[in-house]
Amino acid sequence: MESNEFFPPREGVTLAALAEYLGAELADESTGKRLIHAVAPVSRAREGELCYILSRKNRIELETCYASAILCDKALQSIIPAHIPVLLSSRPHTAFAMAGALLYPSAMRxxxxxASQPDVSPAAFVDPSAHLEPGVIVEPMAVIGADVAIGTGTRIGAGAIIGAGVKIGRNCSIAAGASILCAYLGNEVIIHNGARIGQDGFGYAPGPRGMLKIVQIGRVIIQDHVEIGANTTVDRGTMDDTVIGEGxxxxxLVQIGHNVRIGRHCGIVSQVGIAGSTRIGDGVMIGGASGINGHITIGSGAQIAAMSGVVGDVPAGERYGGVPARPMKDFLRDIAEMTARANSRSKKTGDTQ
Structure with a gap:
């Protein structure tokens, strides 16, 4: 790929300085003055670029690699071509993430x-009762409602809507087109384009003339360092709060229903749907396109495989997968048995033809 005008290379950092910043070991200290300007995939990395490998499966990609450095574990050092300097790290994936943030700070939010405007654009609407600390940036066409409070260093993107009474902490990024209603946000929160936070949840009671709407009078509480992706929706609580834990x-494209409580440092991948009043512990990982039933508990440290259907509680630290979701060893055994039966039927069909 040619030089990217959206995220151009930076001036450069020496390998020696980069190694110190990452807590990595530079295998050949004589290469310490080489400059790193950018990151790139292994197969097309060129001079001035940094890449990383996690497995020997990358060996064939090294044949076309001319990077100025490769991050890897010590166990993989022997497969790196002699012309490429090596940065050794026991956690190369984490180190590469740190390097990317250092080289491309603008891409982190x-x-x-x-690009250049007054702190509050004259094309934005800010209610006179709103309190904005110094250094808040409000882009054109954004709307800031009554009694809103926003902390210093926060940017409100073009066309974003911040509803009445919302409180947003410091150094947050609310991207273009997002809407924040009935919510309190902590510090360093990132909300991407088009996300919808705090709209009423899906609650109805059957009546003689059809479905009767149940009022949704709770809030959304988003703690520090949370990041929420584009077009994700987080419903406010019915009478309690919907809570997203720190980090x-x-x-x-994730849907989080009313009264859901998610713990700290969880990872939830695209197209997951979490029904109302679910409780999710700390450090839980949920794979893409999974469906989580309401009123269940997923224990801390649990992992849910992609495209699973979770209908009951998941114990802490367990790995579940499948529809319905079950312990991973049971799911894999069931898949192996179904595959064996399918192969057997295919063989029998072939023998009779």
């Missing part, structure tokens, strides 16, 4: 829609 990362 939603990009500003307007949790939520992908694009």
């Amino acid at each position: 939603p990009l500003a829609t307007v 949790t990362k939520i992908d694009n």
